[in-house]
Amino acid sequence: MNTKNQQSPAHTIEDVVNEKERVSRLGRIRQFIFGTLDGLLVPVGVVSAVAGGTGSTKAVIIAGIAESFAGALSMGAGEFISGRSEAQVQKAEIAKEMKAIHEYPEFEFQEMIELFEHEGVSKEDATQIAEILQNYQQSYNKTMVEKELGIEMQPDTVRLPEAFTMGISYIIGSIFPLIAYFFFPINIAFPLSLCLTVLALIIVGIIKGKLADLNLFRSTLEIVLVGILSAGGGYILGTLIPKLFGF
Numbered sequence: 001m002n003t004k005n006q007q008s009p010a011h012t013i014e015d016v017v018n019e020k021e022r023v024s025r026l027g028r029i030r031q032f033i034f035g036t037l038d039g040l041l042v043p044v045g046v047v048s049a050v051a052g053g054t055g056s057t058k059a060v061i062i063a064g065i066a067e068s069f070a071g072a073l074s075m076g077a078g079e080f081i082s083g084r085s086e087a088q089v090q091k092a093e094i095a096k097e098m099k100a101i102h103e104y105p106e107f108e109f110q111e112m113i114e115l116f117e118h119e120g121v122s123k124e125d126a127t128q129i130a131e132i133l134q135n136y137q138q139s140y141n142k143t144m145v146e147k148e149l150g151i152e153m154q155p156d157t158v159r160l161p162e163a164f165t166m167g168i169s170y171i172i173g174s175i176f177p178l179i180a181y182f183f184f185p186i187n188i189a190f191p192l193s194l195c196l197t198v199l200a201l202i203i204v205g206i207i208k209g210k211l212a213d214l215n216l217f218r219s220t221l222e223i224v225l226v227g228i229l230s231a232g233g234g235y236i237l238g239t240l241i242p243k244l245f246g247f
């Protein structure tokens, strides 16, 4: 809820629609945070493993860039594909519901009354609401879909902005573990990369904790620990595996 809107009595239909946009923007920020988090956690492991295993900044940079783009692509494509199949399933459900409203109007009318009763509206009032809604087919259908199926009447089939947000935020995240290797030799770049990654993790942890209303200290500590595990695990694996196989 927006406190500014509550204070102003002149509150138009547009304000109400904008409210929905504001919530969707919040969702975008959340995606950005999660994308960046993945972009920090996975690359720091890969970059540290290559650094430990090869000791070559060139190898680290090549692996880091490849991982960053592959990760971004897979995150973006994943978001795109899952969004599309979700919307397809939802559309099929909506079509079924529309068919039912058309073929069994009386049954669906009773259902509409029950849906309102379920929300605590008295039988009398629920019947009246359903009767009024019946005069407005579009609102009737929309109410049925939203209340009975719990989904939007027009599900987003193409979630391009979401897919881009995911991909780009992954790349932004991966800059932190990688950037130091462009300018410094391994022995300086490795600790610097860890410091930058931990710093970014702390920032992301604070934002994430604020967004999700979590305990700030705990959520940040968790993220930083996972980051250190990823980097440390990567470094140890990168050092051990080549030795194990006698490279």
Ligand SMILES: [Zn+2]
Binding pocket: 097, 100, 108, 111, 144, 148
């Ligand atoms: Zn129904």
